[in-house]
Structures are given as structure tokens and as C-alpha cells.
Amino acid sequence: MRGYLASSIGVTCAAVLTLSSALPAMAAVPGGRASSAVAAVAAVPGGRASSVVPVTESAPVPGSTQSLPLVPLTGPRATGVLPERGLGPQAVRSFSLVGVVWDDPGIELNGRVQLRTRASGTTRWSDWQEVETHNAGHGPDPGTMEGGSSRMRGSTEPLWVGDSDGIEVRVRAEEGHVGTTRAPVLPDGLRVELVDPGAQSLAGAPTQTSHAVAPVDPPGTDESDTVPGAYFSASAPNADLAPLDALKIPALSKKATTVEASREAMPGATEGSAEGVQPYIGPRPSIITRRGWGADETLREAGFVYTDKVKVAFVHHTGTGNNYSCSQAPSVIRSIYRYHVVSSGWRDIGYNFLVDKCGNIYEGRAGGVAKPVMGAHTLGFNDDSMGIAVLGSYSSTNPSAAVVNAIAKLSAWKLGLYGMDPRAATYLTSAGGNLYPKGENARLNVISGHRDGFATDCPGRLLYGKLGSARSTAALYQGR
Template identity: 50%
Template sequence: MRGILVSSTVTACAAALTLPFLASSPASPATSPERPGARGSVPAALRPVSVPGSTQSLPLVTLGTADRARVGGPAKEQGLPQQEVEPFSLVGIVWDDATAELRGRAQVRTRAVGSGAWSGWQDVQTHDDDRPDLGSPEARGGRLRGSTAPLWVGASDAIQVRVRPDALADRTPEGRSLPAGLRLELVDPGVDPAPARGARAAAPPDLTEEELASSTANLPLAPLGATEIPALDKPASEADIAAAGTGGRRTDDPAETTDTTDTTGTGGLSDIPDLGELTIPRVTDLVEEAADSAEGADPQDDSVAAGGRYVGPRPRIVTRAGWGADESLREKGFSYTKRVRAAFVHHTASGNRYTCAQSSSVIRGIYRYHVVSSGWRDLGYNFLLDKCGSIYEGRAGGVAKAVLGAHTLGFNSNSMGIAVLGSFGTTNPPAATVKALASLTAWKLGLFGANPLGTTTLVSAGGNLFKKGTSVKLKVISGHRDGYATECPGDRLYGRLGAARTAAARLQGR
């Protein structure tokens, strides 16, 4: 039996900003509504008073003569002239057809809250290849939109936008370079969760149905309502194999792409009709059960035998409750793939102008942009890392489990996506970030018997580098560009993957 220490419960969310709209515009911003039924069947008295964060959505317009003269753009340039809006911190551009590309250059300049100083023009990465597979249930739902990468600009209250099409794009067989329905998305990530009080596990009435499901998926690694999953040494971490659900499965089976989806709406809690009837098992009992399961597994099963020897120490992981996820935004239920054969490393291309104290806000902004603006079922990445080396839980479903993400178009099945907050085309990733990447992959890949220094075979679901159905040999720790023709994760971060592989293997004891 191994002990577990956890932080305390999540408190109620802070109120959203309600500053007035400051000036008229060509198109008034619309605040994106939450999807009907996103809230669980929790009595109104038990729900948070308000939900933090909001999204303003403004259609782009063809710039007039005066605007074109000021910014030097062509006649077909779209954008927005300078205008005041409600406060926001993250910006992106979306359009109607998720399969269409924006072939051009998108730039924004923003005015900082408080100082009133305008930034210079900043590029928004127009190609966002971190997304769901187009043939997946997530894509077939009909909600997906095309989207740029999000850009973190900090607290701002005014913006100017220009989107210039490529000069020769309209002569290409694909047709127009600017897709239909271009809209500017301005995301306010809301206020950080209040500091946790005490060190007890949350009681069910403190959690909404979605919060309960998300937190339950991390049992027995942490109690309900925990804001972090604690670090463990290597021997104790081996019991996490049971939480991964790998017992009885071999890691040398052919790659599988069939996904299993929990559609109960409660993330595996279909037998819980009412929160008041929930009986919470003691965490110590669950830990003993997980350890017993690992010890009693078939020694001939490679996934358990190899994993038992080579699971790296579990690093500290900030949970979704810890960074303040609004669980009512995502779709109910969780989607799982068969196992985790590979880790794809990304950068968010959201810029490096954030402090470590703002990391949770950046993640909430990306989460809201992925779900509300882009139409995804949840945050796309399985994990996120910041410049100080902190590790954050991404898509809900359990950090030890094989949660199906939306991160590497064509290779989301049987893999996990790890995104580093920032842009690393010309900026070196901090040493703390590379160390965190090694720690996370040593632990999570070890649960599934994967060697960080090895290779694996995945089957492409279709992309611009490999046709659908192609079996592709990849490094177990790969960059996004290894599976898709893209600059992600940036040359400087990509160049550090070799060091991360070596460090991860060493942490596994190889």
C-alpha cells in the first residue's frame, strides 16, 4: 500500500467580467452562449453563482478605402478598424468550413487595459493543425469550424485586425484564399479559482455533475475535488498501471484505431442518478485496490511486466480543477483510445508574452477557444506545460488513462498530445520545460510499456503528410511535424526532443 497526499477542494467560480461595451462597431460583438444542457442536473442552489470567462465574436468586414490606405492592404483585405471592446486576453480567427484553409497573413494590434498603450502588429498563426481527425465522431458532430492558432495578448480593451490574402492564392485550383464566414474571437479567460481552503476532499454537493465526473476520472491518484495530483517516487508510481487500465493488454499488438466513447453523460457514472445518493469510497481503499491489482497481474503480460519495471516517477500535475476549467463548456462523457503508443509534442503558438502566474489563464483561454469558438468537444491537448515546468491536465477523462485527444490531425488515436505554452520557432524552450516533458513522458508512456527511446507504428487517419490507412513508423516521442507537415512545435523545441527522450528513458530506469 502507498500513501497519497493531496491538496484541497475547489471553491466556487468567480464572477465573469461585466464591463460595458465602450464604442459602436461595424458589427456588434456577440457573446457566445453555452450549449443547451451543458450543466448537469444539479439543484440550482448548489451551482456556482456565475461562470468565469466569456467570448466575444465579431464578423470581419471588407476594409474600406480609408482603412486600406492606413494599413496598406489590397482591396480584398478583411479585418476590423480600431475599435473598443469588452476586456479580453486571447484572440483567434475562425471560419465556417473546418476543411478550408486560410491562405494569407493575419495580424492584430491591441490596446492594453490600464496603460492605454497600443502594441505593434502581431502575427496570428493561420494554420492550426492541432485538431480533431476529420472522420472522428468529434468532427462528424457538425460543430467544427476552421480556426487559426490562438494568440495570447494579455488584458486588452481595444483591437484592430487585418487579414491579407496571398497574392496568387485566387489563381490556385483550390479557389479563394480567404474562407467564408471569417470571425474574430476575443476570449476573456475569467478570474483564477480562489485559493483552496484546508486539505479535505470535496463533498459531492460542492461539485457540479461535470466537475464530479472529471474529478472521479482521476481516482485513485487524488481525491475528489483535488486541485493537483501529487508527485510520487518511482516504486510507488508503478501502482498507477492499474489506474491506466492496461492490465491484460499487450503493447506489442498491432496498432488499433477503434475508439471507445463513454456517452453516459457522467463520464462513467451512469449508475449515479442523484448526487445525494453518491457514496464516496475512501481514497486509501482505492489506492490499496490499485496496488493489489498491479501485484496480481499476469507476469507474462508485457504491458504490465515492462510497465512495472520502467514506469518513471509520477510528476506533480495540476488538475482541471486546479487551473479553473469550466466543466459545463465541454461535452459530457469521455472518449478513449486503446492505449498510448506515442507522445506528440506541440507548442501552442500563442506567443511567449505570459508569466507563469498567468499560465492557468492562458489554458482557460485556449480551452474556451477550442470548445466555444472552434466547436471541439473539449480542450484538444492531453497535457500542457508552461515555461516554469509546471504540468497541467488537459482533456478530461483521467491523466493516467488513454484519453482520445484532438492534437495531431491523422494520429490522435493511440497517442497523447503534449503542448508547451508559447512559440518556439526562434525562442529556446526553458530547461525547466524540457525537464517537465521528460518527467511526464517517462511516467505516462511507462504506464503503457512504451520506451521513450524507441519507435512505434501508428495508422494514419488522413492528413497532408500521410494518406488515410498508411502505417507509419514514428519515434515514441515525436514532434507534431513528424506526423503532419507543419512548423509545430517550432525548430528550437523540436531540437530538444532528443534530450527529452534520453532523460525520460533514464527516469524509467532504462
């Protein structure tokens, strides 16, 4: 593992030093296990990379977040009346994704969230839509610096609604979630978050919108996050795979991928394997970079956090609904990113990779697609794992064959880099959750669904049912 990282980092460092010998190193990330070699290319303080990364299209900050408090919809509690908060129908600035947050991330919203929206520039209101409230299984692990941040909030899953300029919300507490001697309650600080993903330039970089940003202080807004430094820092960990301003990391054939991996000291080689034996690695798929989907790199916290290896791929759905076109997928991802960071208080988008319903693969959390970046996707099991999220909801909708194949191909490559057989099972130590208590050694499939590590409906019944096919296809891609 360490050999692979050191070798990969060496290539990255060489590329960076060739382009700009004046770029200083960054200190290791607090709370992570990044080596000084990784940290040296993780970020570029001072934003002195203008000669390396074009910034004319990257510099503006995209999108906005409107945070509106939910007010009581019921008077003083009377017998049979449940607490209810919300917003009456009202005009707002344009947005495309919506969710509800509250103050304490340790409290669940035991209730029902419904909303309807008005399409921008029309008088047409949508039908009432349900928002998935049980989102506690996503997020940073307890005990980590990210999980203990004072910025953390409780949150529902977000819902993609398309370009809208009107909102109506109602949140009602439900009976049966509390003890018989206690009345149903709603968490404090309930508010609706309306996310505008912003525009994306033709070159893939974000562009400025005219909408004002709500008064939320984004994290990490120091010198190391200035443009172009922040954009350079996100590209640097992939410098051995693609140019620093690449919109996409190109696919490689299985032969080329195996040759490339064999040049590196292979991480996590299986027991009994001999030197010189060809590793089981699938062909590297094409991956759209963060620059490709228009990530605003000044939103996230600076630097990256790494784990030791990648032993399990957890498959998720985003729960954002299926009412998007694949050309809109970058906007959906930018919205989820902003919701995770600005609204929920995470350091970056939670997932390591995302897949749209056409099977396109996107880089998620920054730090390098080939590296063991710690995500915030499966509460209790973010260490030594990666999260793959399919954009959409798959409890009653079947995922396309392209989606299942993308999961298989991505898993065959990334798990193969760490010596893992996608048909096998392995063990991860729980950091705490509702299925496995902290410290328990959980036996999990190498390709697992979110529900295998946390009691949740994610990744939806119909996507979960396709994981067996993904495992066998991934093994074929690896040549097993």
C-alpha cells in the same frame, strides 16, 4: 490495457460509491470506445454530488467570448488589390486571448492575419502582431463524431495578448496559394474571437465575471452538465489518484509508482516480458487538475471518448506567444479551452496535457490523466496517442530546461503505463492528413513532434530540436 483500465476504474468506482451510493451511471459516449465501466464514472447526471464536491466556488461560469465579424477593408477588386477584411481600432470588453475563425473547417486561410491591441485602462496600443494562420493540423480526426460536428469551424492559432480592451485587425489574402487562373480569396464568415478567461478563485475554481457572453450556445448543456454534476464528472476519473476536489495530483516516487502500477494488470506489456518482471515506468509527476486551473466544466460536451492505448506522445507548442508569466498560465489555459470549444467547435480542449514555461504540468482534456483519452491535437493521429502542448511559441525562442524535463517526466510515466519505450519507434494508422493518407501505417517515434505526423512548423524549430534530449531523459526516468 483493458486489465489496467478495469482495475483503475474499479478503484474509482469504489471511491465514488463510498461517497455517494445514489449516483446513477451514465451511458457510453457516442463515437467513442468507452466501456460501460468507464461510462459509469464518467459523469454524474442530475448534479446530485453536492455532498461530495464543494460547489460554492465552482458554480459560477467564468469568462466570455466576443465574436465580431470582419468587414471588407478594400472596395471592389481592382488590378493588384488583394482581398482584405478586418476591423478598425475600436473599444471592446476586456479580453486576453484573440484568434480568427471562419465557417468551413475544410478551408484554409491562405493569407496574413495581423492585429494590435490596447492594454486595458490605457491609451497604449501594441505593435502589430502576426497570428499563425496554419492551424489545420490541430483538431479532431476526420470521420469521428467530433470531427464531423456541425459546430466545427476553421481557425487560426490563438494569440495571448494580456488584459486588453481595444482591438484592430487586418486579414489579407496572399498570392501563390491558388491556381494561376483563380484570384486569391478569403474564407466566408471571417470573424475575430476575443476571449476573456475569467477570474479564478483562491481555491482554484472559477468565479463569475461581469462580462456578458456573446450569443454562442455552449455544447452539452443538459442535466448531466449542471453544477455540481459537471465538476464531479471531470474529477471522478482521477479518483484513484487524488481526492475529487483536488487542485493537484501529487507526485509519486519511482518506487511508489512502480508498486502502484505492478498492482494493476499492466497494459501493453512488451513482447517477451514475463510475469513478475518490474515494468519500466517513470515516477508520476505532479499534475495540476482541471479544477486547479479553473476549467468551466459546463462548456465542454458531457462524457469522454477513449482509445485503446497510448503508443505515441506528440509534442506541440500552443503558438500563443511567450508574453505570459507562469502565474498567468491557468488563465492562458482557460482561454485556449474556451477558444477550442466555443470558437472552434471542439468537444473539449484539444491537448491531453499542457506544460508552462516553468515546467508545471496541467491536465488537459477531461477523462482521467492515466487513461487513454482521445484528444484533438494531431490531425490524423489522435487515436492511440496523447498530445503535450507547451504554452508559448518556440520557433525562435528556446524552451527552458524545466520544459524539456517536464515533457520527459510526463512521457516516462504515461508511456510507461502502456509499456512504451520513449527511445523507440512504433506504428500508428493515419486517419487522414497532409503527410500520410488515410489508412497508411506510419512509423513514428514514441516521442514525436507534431510535424512528424502533419506538415506544420509545430512545435517550433527550437522545441523540436530538444526532443532527442527528452527521449533519452524519459528513458532514464523509466530505468532503461
